[in-house]
Amino acid sequence: MLISSLGKTVTTIAFLQLRMNSIKQDKVEQFIDSTKLTAIPTTLVICPATLMSHWENEINKYSRMRCFIYHGSSRKKDIPTGGAIRAFGQYCVVLTSYELVRAEHTSDETKVNSFCA
Secondary structure (H helix, E strand, O other), X not given: OOOOOOOHHHHHHHHHHHHHHHHHHHHXXXXXXXXXXXXXXXXXXXXXXXXXXXXXXXXXXXXXOOEEEOOOOOOOOOOOOOHHHHHHOOOOEEEEEHHHHHHHHHHHHHHHHHHHO
């Protein structure tokens, strides 16, 4: 069992920032070497909906990473043309909730099962 207020969020953000910095450095070195560039991966953080604004505030406070919240009734409208993969690729961190993942996963399973029947 994890105990709250021990700095897990800030520690995770520091790790992600360190990871992004090392990937960006690799990209600079690759550019100098004229080799093919690789994309910076996006990290998906799944947390309780009540903590999403906390995560966003902490990311903005302790890092330079861009953050996108994928949640709420307008979430699909918030994604620009080109789809989620292209949109999420513009951000270092995408935040969503357990509830949304469960709802969308269940929705996808229903679609697959009705298609196969």
